[in-house]
Amino acid sequence: MTDLVEMEKRGVIAHLTLNAPQSLNALSDAMLAALKARFDALAEDRNVKVVVLKGAGKAFCAGHDLKEMQAGRDSPDAGRAYFADLFARCAEVMQMIPALPQPVIAQVHGIATAAGCQLVASCDLAVAAEGTRFGVNGVNIGLFCSTPMVALSRVVPRKVAFEMLTTGEFIDAASAREVGLVNRVVAHDALDTATTALAETLAAKLGAAVAMGKRTFYEQAEMHLAAAYAHAGAVMVENMLLRDTAEGVQAFLEKRKPDWS
Incomplete structure (x- = not known):
């Protein structure tokens, strides 16, 4: 079938x-x-x-x-x-x-x-x-x-x-x-x-970051401006605390490719 x-x-x-x-x-x-x-x-x-x-x-x-x-x-x-x-x-x-x-x-x-x-x-x-x-x-x-x-x-x-x-x-x-x-x-x-x-x-992007970003993209679109900024800011904090994000930032500073897990 x-x-x-x-x-x-x-x-x-x-x-x-x-x-x-x-x-x-x-x-x-x-x-x-x-x-x-x-x-x-x-x-x-x-x-x-x-x-x-x-x-x-x-x-x-x-x-x-x-x-x-x-x-x-x-x-x-x-x-x-x-x-x-x-x-x-x-x-x-x-x-x-x-x-x-x-x-x-x-x-x-x-x-x-x-x-x-x-x-x-x-x-x-x-x-x-x-x-x-x-x-x-x-x-x-x-x-x-x-x-x-x-x-x-x-x-x-x-x-x-x-x-x-x-x-x-x-x-x-x-x-x-x-x-x-x-x-x-x-x-x-x-x-x-x-x-x-x-x-x-x-x-090619960090999948965890894209997934967080996609979810937040649709969530913030339904909110008033101040609430949207507060929500998006909280998500960015969580994103920054990811091991792979720390590695991505460091790799950028050191001008090399990130070693993402």
Whole structure:
């Protein structure tokens, strides 16, 4: 049986591939469960320092599985309980990404629509191929992308997010970079190489420091300014007291490579 989310470890970098190309890697019930299982495992894997998330076939991810959602209407409550459970499960998976200790890089090509665009917005970083299109286009079929909106409105300016949500129009990779949805745009045939190079750059840093920094990055963003400084300062104290940080500082002063454990 084919894994819906394949995982390949290249040294300390884990490459996750959404593997349902026939449905444009739609976030079906099974796909969400497979993603959750992978994230649960990675949260405990101290040998993995960076995660790359990509899609098989001609697209990154086309969002929820609409055929599966329509089938959910067949219950006596017209699907109310199923839909509530589906969106709760999807929200749980999206929130697992910033909660992971490792940085997660979305490697995006083709299209990333609706919950697929939400998935890109939920990742810590994103590299997109030229020609990739992004949209929260549920409004075109009468379903406002309210849950994708949560992630999208936290990474792009509000008016950009609102326009995308209400018009259902797509933006291209260059525009996505301009508004902050992706970090880098590269030629399609350079996508894997460029994403791996970024992952290797992150993986070369002290993993404990990056994990502490990632956690604090999201925590302080929800705080008022004074509280954010107090929290971040306390984390820096703990970071400075790490054996490997002491070694890193000393190595810098002595102009040599650090001997990290």
